[in-house]
Amino acid sequence: MNIAFVSNVVYPFVTGGAEKRIYEIGTRLAERGHTVTVYGRHFWDGPAEMEHDGLQLRAVADERDIYADDRRSITEAIEFAVRLYRPLAAHLDEHDLVDASVFPYFPVLAAAAATWRTDVPLVTTWHEVWREYWWEYLGALGPGGMAIERAAAAVPQHPVAVSSVTADRLAGLGPERSAVDVVHNGVDATRINSIEPVSEGFDALFVGRLVEAKHVDRLLRAVAQLDCEPTVGIVGDGPERDRLEALAASLGVADSVTFPGFLEEYDDVLAQLRAADVFVTASTREGFGITLVEAMAAGCTVVATDHPNSAAAEVVDGAGFLVEPDTDSLADGVDRALAGQQPETPPQARARTFDWEQITDEAESVYERVCGRQD
Known part of the structure; x- marks a missing residue:
C-alpha cells in the first residue's frame, strides 16, 4: 500500500503522542514494504521533501509554533489546512489512502476536501473527543470549537480511535459506534x-x-x-x-x-x-x-x-x-x-500487550480492509 499521513507536526523533530504514533506505525509499515508519506510542517533540516527513517517527508508549510498563550493556535491549524489542500490533492493519485490525525480539526477538513469524490479513502485517527470540554478550554468561544469538532466527525471517513473511551465519545458526535475501529497507542x-x-x-x-x-x-x-x-x-x-x-x-x-x-x-x-x-x-x-x-x-x-x-x-x-x-x-x-x-x-x-509491532498489525489490517485488500 501507499499510505499518506497528515500531521502538522512531525516526529522526531517535534515530540508528542500523535506524531510519535505516526512515526512508530509508519516506520514499521515501511519496513514491511509499504510506501509511507507524511505531510506536515517543515520542522526538519534539509529539503522540503526528503526521506527519514524510511518515511517520505513532504513539507506543505513552514515551521511554526503550534501554541499561542499556552493553547493550541487556531490560526496555525487553519493556515496548515489551507497549505495542505493543494499539494495533497496534487499527489493524491500516488496514495491508496490518507490517514489524517485528529486534532487539530481543520487539516481533517482539508484532507476530506482533497479526497472528496475520489477513490482514495480517508482514515481519521481520533486521539481525543472534547465535546463539552470546549466550554472549559475556550470559554465563550466553546460553541465554535464544538461546531468544528462536529464538522470533522461528519465528513466521509473511516474513523479510528486510540481507545474505546474515545470511540464511545466520538459516537456521540454522529458516527455509528460499530463503524469506529479501536487501535491503541503503543510502546517500545x-x-x-x-x-x-x-x-x-x-x-x-x-x-x-x-x-x-x-x-x-x-x-x-x-x-x-x-x-x-x-x-x-x-x-x-x-x-x-x-x-x-x-x-x-x-x-x-x-x-x-x-x-x-x-x-x-x-x-x-x-x-x-x-x-x-x-x-x-x-x-x-x-x-x-x-x-x-x-x-x-x-x-x-x-x-x-x-x-x-x-x-x-x-x-x-x-x-x-x-x-x-x-x-x-x-x-x-x-x-x-x-x-x-x-x-x-x-x-x-x-x-x-501494547507493543508497537502488534499495534502496527492492527493498523495495517484496518488499512487493508479500507482499501478492499482484505478477504
Missing part, C-alpha cells in the same frame, strides 16, 4: 528497559503537561496527607506550574516535591520512569494515556484516576490501582503503592 518496552535509570530517582512520579485537567494539585494535596514523606517528581511544564509550586509550599511539601520542568530528551523521561517506584496521575481526561503504558513498561506501580472521560481504566486494566477522582482516594492509592502492595496483573506484562 525493549527500548524502555534498555535505558539506565537516573542515580537518584523519585519515590513517586508524574509526567505530563501542567494544565488544570491533569489535577496535579490533587496529587500535591494527597502527598500532604501521607504519614510517610515520599520524594515526588512533577516532570513537565505548562500554565499551572507557578500555581502548583506555590501550592506545594503552602501545603508544606515543597522540600519533598521537585519540579524538574519539561525534559527535552525522551530518554531522560524514560530514565526517570525507570528509577521511580510509583507513577501517579489524577487526570480525569485522557483519550489514551501513553505515559501510563510507558510507566508500566518501566516497572512502576501505577496509581490512576477512574473517570468516564479517561481511558486510564481501559489502559491499566488490573495492572495498577484505580481510584476515585478525589484527594482522599488518591492518597490511599499512593500509600498502598508506596507500601509495596502489588496489583493483580504485573505492570510490565500489561505493557507488552
Whole structure:
C-alpha cells in the first residue's frame, strides 16, 4: 500500500503522542514494504521533501509554533489546512489512502476536501473527543470549537480511535459506534528497559503537561496527607506550574516535591520512569494515556484516576490501582503503592500487550480492509 499521513507536526523533530504514533506505525509499515508519506510542517533540516527513517517527508508549510498563550493556535491549524489542500490533492493519485490525525480539526477538513469524490479513502485517527470540554478550554468561544469538532466527525471517513473511551465519545458526535475501529497507542518496552535509570530517582512520579485537567494539585494535596514523606517528581511544564509550586509550599511539601520542568530528551523521561517506584496521575481526561503504558513498561506501580472521560481504566486494566477522582482516594492509592502492595496483573506484562509491532498489525489490517485488500 501507499499510505499518506497528515500531521502538522512531525516526529522526531517535534515530540508528542500523535506524531510519535505516526512515526512508530509508519516506520514499521515501511519496513514491511509499504510506501509511507507524511505531510506536515517543515520542522526538519534539509529539503522540503526528503526521506527519514524510511518515511517520505513532504513539507506543505513552514515551521511554526503550534501554541499561542499556552493553547493550541487556531490560526496555525487553519493556515496548515489551507497549505495542505493543494499539494495533497496534487499527489493524491500516488496514495491508496490518507490517514489524517485528529486534532487539530481543520487539516481533517482539508484532507476530506482533497479526497472528496475520489477513490482514495480517508482514515481519521481520533486521539481525543472534547465535546463539552470546549466550554472549559475556550470559554465563550466553546460553541465554535464544538461546531468544528462536529464538522470533522461528519465528513466521509473511516474513523479510528486510540481507545474505546474515545470511540464511545466520538459516537456521540454522529458516527455509528460499530463503524469506529479501536487501535491503541503503543510502546517500545525493549527500548524502555534498555535505558539506565537516573542515580537518584523519585519515590513517586508524574509526567505530563501542567494544565488544570491533569489535577496535579490533587496529587500535591494527597502527598500532604501521607504519614510517610515520599520524594515526588512533577516532570513537565505548562500554565499551572507557578500555581502548583506555590501550592506545594503552602501545603508544606515543597522540600519533598521537585519540579524538574519539561525534559527535552525522551530518554531522560524514560530514565526517570525507570528509577521511580510509583507513577501517579489524577487526570480525569485522557483519550489514551501513553505515559501510563510507558510507566508500566518501566516497572512502576501505577496509581490512576477512574473517570468516564479517561481511558486510564481501559489502559491499566488490573495492572495498577484505580481510584476515585478525589484527594482522599488518591492518597490511599499512593500509600498502598508506596507500601509495596502489588496489583493483580504485573505492570510490565500489561505493557507488552501494547507493543508497537502488534499495534502496527492492527493498523495495517484496518488499512487493508479500507482499501478492499482484505478477504
